[in-house]
Amino acid sequence: MTKAVRFEEYGGSEVLKVVEVERPEPGPGEVRVSVVASSVNPGEAKIRSGELHEMFPTTFPSGEGSDFAGRVERLGDGVTGVSLGDEGIGFSDTRSAHATDVVVPVENIVPKPDAVTWEEAATLYVAGTTAVAAVRAVEVEPGDVVVVAGATGGVGAFAVQLAKHAGATVIGTARADDADVLRSWGIVPVEYGDGVAVRIRDAVAALPGGGEAGGVDAFIDTVGAGNVELALELGVAPERIDTIADFDAARTHGVKADGNAAGGGARTLAELAALIVEGALTVPVDTIYPLERVAEAYDHLAERHVVGKVVLRME
Ligand SMILES: NC(=O)c1ccc[n+]([C@@H]2O[C@H](COP(=O)([O-])OP(=O)(O)OC[C@H]3O[C@@H](n4cnc5c(N)ncnc54)[C@H](OP(=O)(O)O)[C@@H]3O)[C@@H](O)[C@H]2O)c1
Incomplete structure (x- = not known):
């Protein structure tokens, strides 16, 4: 038994x-x-x-x-x-x-x-491969500014690190208590809630060269709760927004909804394990x-x- x-x-x-x-x-x-x-x-x-x-x-x-x-x-x-x-x-x-x-x-x-x-x-399977799929979906390139909503959650904690590893500057939304955790991963923390769009714009403007580039290039939503609409308000192109939590918003706004099913299974598990061994992922x-x-x-x-x-x- x-x-x-x-x-x-x-x-x-x-x-x-x-x-x-x-x-x-x-x-x-x-x-x-x-x-x-x-x-x-x-x-x-x-x-x-x-x-x-x-x-x-x-x-x-x-x-x-x-x-x-x-x-x-x-x-x-x-x-x-x-x-x-x-x-x-x-x-x-x-x-x-x-x-x-x-x-x-x-x-x-x-x-x-x-x-x-x-x-x-x-x-690594549910949270890890879902984050891989989301980062892939928004086509993160070196130099991009990427926002991850729910940055310290199960999927978010993977997504912020993977986007950073792909060369992006990453802004993560979380509650204020989690700001230091995000900073320790090299992520710019922004508190979610009322006024979050202004705080994200301010955070982008405060990045080295951020004032000139002026925007958010890609957005990964692991929460729902209006984050797809927030991404659109920030001027992110629909094809560079991925939500794993708000399928109604994905349908309504034509943004991506790649998650675990697009994550690549066993091959991706091996890749994530290799990143941990390299020290590129905790x-x-x-x-x-x-x-x-x-x-x-x-x-x-x-x-x-x-x-x-x-x-x-x-x-
Ligand atoms: N489509 C797929 O394939 C797939 C795969 C896995 C998960 N999911 C879905 O994705 C969602 C997240 O999963 P998870 O495992 O990451 O959940 P989780 O571990 O419970 O994480 C939730 C996170 O959301 C944050 N949060 C709560 N309200 C927020 C808000 N208004 N704005 C920004 N952040 C907020 C929390 O941050 P604070 O502690 O800072 O408040 C927490 O870190 C769930 O709905 C899950 O069902 C979908």
Whole structure:
């Protein structure tokens, strides 16, 4: 037997139970991974609440969890290229990673470098590859000024660093308490809320040479809450705006909505891990919860004021 998160009905975090289930067996081309860490994501909470029923209808009992890091512990028929005990970073397409064991196609895992911690590795699929997709979507070029809304959140923390790594000057919107964190990553902090457009324009004008260039070149919205409209008000071209959170605004204004599905899967996981090894990317881990406290992890995430990622540890 093994432990896994299950829920039997849509609802709040109280419907989440950690239960004993049969240990899953890998089929042909699959591997079973003993999960060391996984991370929690707002999208999972939306699926569990029923908010996304039209898009992702759930059958009960349902598991959850997409991203994980762990050790390969069993190989299905025909699997090559990995060995028992290999440490990997991966993703589940069947939302079953919040468990002590997960079975996935071997293509869904890449090697975990020693320099990448279990916690970091467990955050790379949903938040990391989504940020990669968003940065790609707005075509960040060296010298650009890029605004990221929600700059310290799970996706935002990746997006600001990736845009900076691509050569942009990055302005991140966050609450005032998070300004020092953003400065420590080399990001210009701007407080969100009333008057944010003026504060962003002032921040651009204060950049070296900013007064002459005069504008924001690209905008990544990880929040919703009027940020697409803010980007348009700042004069950003629709094709250089990407939202991962406001699909109505994307339709209305013809801006991009590239997210996890455009993120590139396993190949991108390997690229993100390599950036961590190089020192070009750090993953802030907000809080670590044991699997048994998965409901508390989601309650904490639901406050929507994390810095980086909330992680589950299975061992
Ligand atoms: N489309 C996709 O493929 C995809 C993939 C992943 C996530 N998502 C969605 O993207 C959103 C963000 O996910 P996440 O994992 O980054 O969430 P998260 O970790 O909960 O981060 C939320 C962040 O939003 C910030 N925030 C809250 N209100 C804000 C406002 N009015 N203006 C600017 N920032 C604000 C918070 O910053 P402060 O603490 O500073 O307030 C916090 O850092 C969620 O809606 C999620 O469902 C979509």
